[in-house]
Amino acid sequence: MRYDSRGVTPPFDLVGHPTTFFLISVMNATSNLWMPIAMVIAAYLLGSVAFAIVISKIMGIADPRTFGSRNPGATNVLRSGKRSAAIATLVLDALKGFIPVLLMLRFATEWGFGGSASEWGALVGLAAFLGHLYPVFFGFKGGKGVATAVGVLFGLEPTLGLACLATFLILVYFSRFVSLASVVAAVFAPFYWLFGHGVAWQAGAVSTGCLAVMSLMLIWRHRENLGRIMKGTESKLGQSKK
Secondary structure, three states: OOOOOOOOOOOOOOOOOOOHHHHHHHHHHHHHHHHHHHHHHHHHHHHHOHOOOOOHHHOOOOOHHHHOOOOOOOHHHHHOOOOOHHHHHHHHHHHHHHHHHHHHHOOOOOOOOOOOOOHHHHHHHHHHHHHHHOOOOHHHOOOOOOHHHHHHHHHHHHHHHHHHHHHHHHHHHHHHHHHHHHHHHHHHHHHHHOEEOOOOOOOOHHHHHHHHHHHHHHHHHHHHHHHHHHOOOOOOOOOOOO
């Protein structure tokens, strides 16, 4: 029989009791989850900043949602005639996808996240991408996500980003359709990722799934552009659309 310091038998052993062990396990698991959840939320909020609208307002040009394709993205900002605004939008939209992925790849292991860092990187990249498409700050009506997706790809693996960018640029050069080039590059992205598995990187189920979702979403967001291409009414790069 066991006694405490007062010579009284305790009702049960708190330290060794199964309930105590369970509660400690839950607390440890929760403490390991809050940081990944916080990173996903932060990536989404960063993605929700519509730089096309912000930059246009700062530079005193029309809201991109009011002219051209009415899409708050770099291509439509370019139709305003303000090339510097379009470049700034392009760079900042890409950084929205690049920075969260880079931070996750850099600190995932240090912060004690389980699993592969690239899997977590793809997850926060997807969150930033969805933030661009459905921004909480702009009524969940955002852009098409091409630049942000490119940032995610470069963050995950520069070689992957270069392969998709090369695909995009080649198609733009020959077709002059940014939308068509974006869709084709989006389709190829998951296949490039799987093709490099075991050679240049490790393509896990989560990262592959995230890239596949981004690819499908990009195709869906360009469905109207594809329809206009079929009808011969889609504007080409450098062509004004009023």
